[in-house]
Amino acid sequence: MSDTVIKIEGLRKQYRLGTIGGGTLTADLQSWWAKKRGKEDPNTKIGTNCAETGDSFYAIDGIDLEVHKGETIGIIGANGAGKSTLLKLLCRVTAPTEGTIRMKGRIASMLEVGTGFHPELTGRENIYMNGAILGMTKSEIDSKIEEIIDFSECRQFIDTPVKRYSSGMYVKLAFAVAAHLDAEIMIMDEVLAVGDVKFQQKCLGKMENAAAGEGKTVLYVSHNMATIRQLCNRCIVLEHGKIVFDGDVERGIEKYVGLGNVDYKPFYDFSDTKRPSLDHGRTLFVHSLTFENKQQAVYSSLEKMIFSIEYTPNVDDENIGVYFSVVAMDDSPVGTTFSGIIDNSKKGVRTKKTLEFDISNLVDGTYYFYLDVFYTNEFGTFNSCDHPMEKVFFEVGKDASTSQWNKRYFGNIKLPSLKLVGQK
Amino acid sequence: MKQRKAEWDVVITPKRKWYSLNLNEVFRYKDLIILFVKRSFNSQYKQTVLGPMWFVINPLLTTFISTLIFGNIAGIQSDGIPYFLFYLVGYTLWNYFSTCVSTTSTTFTANAGIMGKVYFPRLTMPISSVLFAAINMLVIFAMSIITMIIYMLKGCSIHLTLNILLIPILMFQTAILGLGVGIIISSMTTKYRDLAILVSFGLNLWMYLTPVVYPISDLSPKFRTIILLNPMSAIVQNYKFALLGIGDMEIKYWIVSQLTTIVLFLIGVLTFNRVERTFMDTV
Numbered sequence: 001m002s003d004t005v006i007k008i009e010g011l012r013k014q015y016r017l018g019t020i021g022g023g024t025l026t027a028d029l030q031s032w033w034a035k036k037r038g039k040e041d042p043n044t045k046i047g048t049n050c051a052e053t054g055d056s057f058y059a060i061d062g063i064d065l066e067v068h069k070g071e072t073i074g075i076i077g078a079n080g081a082g083k084s085t086l087l088k089l090l091c092r093v094t095a096p097t098e099g100t101i102r103m104k105g106r107i108a109s110m111l112e113v114g115t116g117f118h119p120e121l122t123g124r125e126n127i128y129m130n131g132a133i134l135g136m137t138k139s140e141i142d143s144k145i146e147e148i149i150d151f152s153e154c155r156q157f158i159d160t161p162v163k164r165y166s167s168g169m170y171v172k173l174a175f176a177v178a179a180h181l182d183a184e185i186m187i188m189d190e191v192l193a194v195g196d197v198k199f200q201q202k203c204l205g206k207m208e209n210a211a212a213g214e215g216k217t218v219l220y221v222s223h224n225m226a227t228i229r230q231l232c233n234r235c236i237v238l239e240h241g242k243i244v245f246d247g248d249v250e251r252g253i254e255k256y257v258g259l260g261n262v263d264y265k266p267f268y269d270f271s272d273t274k275r276p277s278l279d280h281g282r283t284l285f286v287h288s289l290t291f292e293n294k295q296q297a298v299y300s301s302l303e304k305m306i307f308s309i310e311y312t313p314n315v316d317d318e319n320i321g322v323y324f325s326v327v328a329m330d331d332s333p334v335g336t337t338f339s340g341i342i343d344n345s346k347k348g349v350r351t352k353k354t355l356e357f358d359i360s361n362l363v364d365g366t367y368y369f370y371l372d373v374f375y376t377n378e379f380g381t382f383n384s385c386d387h388p389m390e391k392v393f394f395e396v397g398k399d400a401s402t403s404q405w406n407k408r409y410f411g412n413i414k415l416p417s418l419k420l421v422g423q424k
Numbered sequence: 425m426k427q428r429k430a431e432w433d434v435v436i437t438p439k440r441k442w443y444s445l446n447l448n449e450v451f452r453y454k455d456l457i458i459l460f461v462k463r464s465f466n467s468q469y470k471q472t473v474l475g476p477m478w479f480v481i482n483p484l485l486t487t488f489i490s491t492l493i494f495g496n497i498a499g500i501q502s503d504g505i506p507y508f509l510f511y512l513v514g515y516t517l518w519n520y521f522s523t524c525v526s527t528t529s530t531t532f533t534a535n536a537g538i539m540g541k542v543y544f545p546r547l548t549m550p551i552s553s554v555l556f557a558a559i560n561m562l563v564i565f566a567m568s569i570i571t572m573i574i575y576m577l578k579g580c581s582i583h584l585t586l587n588i589l590l591i592p593i594l595m596f597q598t599a600i601l602g603l604g605v606g607i608i609i610s611s612m613t614t615k616y617r618d619l620a621i622l623v624s625f626g627l628n629l630w631m632y633l634t635p636v637v638y639p640i641s642d643l644s645p646k647f648r649t650i651i652l653l654n655p656m657s658a659i660v661q662n663y664k665f666a667l668l669g670i671g672d673m674e675i676k677y678w679i680v681s682q683l684t685t686i687v688l689f690l691i692g693v694l695t696f697n698r699v700e701r702t703f704m705d706t707v
Binding site (some may be wrong): 007015088089090091092093094095096097098099100101102103104105107108109111112116118121125128129132133134135136137138161322 | 431432433434435436437438453455456458459463464466467470471518538539540542543544572703704707
């Protein structure tokens, strides 16, 4: 399990900013001649600052990494963080500027599905072609071709040229080939973005299997956090060509979405906060929210969350209620709580109400909500009057009963426990 | 420490020794080479009515036009060989060479899409181009043999000799020379696209510096030497000699040509080897 299969040391990749020559010999000569005469380079792109050309830029800036056998690593980061460059270096598409990469076993890269597909060839011929490009020998493909065709769900069309395929079929076929590689290390860049949901799930399943069952190592780049969460057991966050986080997937995603450094402030002032519409805040205005008796909005699951809100109604005699939807840090809604009627409005009177929220069902983690205050009638129909657009964060701490809790499978809510009933 | 190093299958470093060619790897991908050849073959004449028949029709047409223009209109000598056969034989290896050069010279630029996405030994691409071109050449070779037999039956004085055994060597040398020149150009076109344009022009010129459409015996001795210093001349001339028995066997120039071939091939492979690692950044 702890066998190192990839070892990266001090990896850097430099790219030159600006134009790399004019692309043609004449253009290069032109630039050289212009420089010689002290004139402006005729090949500089309009708008580029001349001082910038010749500068260099590190797409990968000093990465050290060890990957062990059987790990599935999700690589996330903003555009331009160096994810794809890293994969390109690993796949040997281009060479690093500094540092070394050592790898054990065969590498299958899926930087793009369908590489080497030729539109004129049939599906079957392309399976052989693509397989060979990815490093399989003919006999290996022979032994797997039936499996590949089945996986691709394209059996009916397998002897038709792929130029007649729909884009979905094309991708399915391509992925089927890639997924059946006998490689020890699989490198995938955003390949599941296409294909229908069912097929995506099938592919992820196949990958999970490959990692867990066959001990393959998977490196996966995606902007789709749900697939990262499903597939990966380790997460690397890249920023400006450096690894800024390496470890647990949930924490990594938190870090990436920018919630890793959430400020659990105890007081929110909503007086200048944006509202979703001009109507909001007109009939009632919420001034603030305060988590009571807290320096930080961090709770243990045994505690009750107590907070107060201050508001000023603009109309008389309406029933006021409060509700909010608790959302987990990956933006998936967890649940919604309603207060019932807490007050009867008096025009122009600034009121403060304190509320209690039972969080014992929430599993540890960071959550947020948007506060919403509404008017309601006796039949329960309600009408939102203020909704400050600021995320209110709070954290629920770990407790002993959820130490084994895996959110990916269990969800964010701990349902009431099962009880044994008397048998008749 | 040495033991530990051997554990790794792949070690990627910024610089590679100039002599580390990794030919083992190319050999391991032999199935890929075969498939590339098949792919070119299958895709070339897909959706054509005549299909592979074009392999025969193409050279027939070229030869026919040459017979008409160089033979009948311009009246260039052919050493007493029927024009049609003379040009067919002349074109066999020259055609092979020029196809090799023009197809391998676009290796990087034409396949940047594939090569930017997946790693395989880049040398497999030009090798497969050369092998694919060989099919075409062998077809023309077979056609020349058939034409010879027809002319022999008609009573022309053409004799097959044991010299015919030289032909495989000449074909092989052409392949190596074509590959060498092609990959030198392909390595340079990653940065300078101008060369790609010059290739077809250059090949045209080169053809006239090679005794393809004229017999070497027609030239004055001074010209002869210049022409024969061109590595393709000795090949084409010796091929004509081996097959048709015309002219002389140019042993001296052949050795020069062989040395040139080896040097060009080595330069080609080494520059290719240098360029292939990072060409994606400049192409």
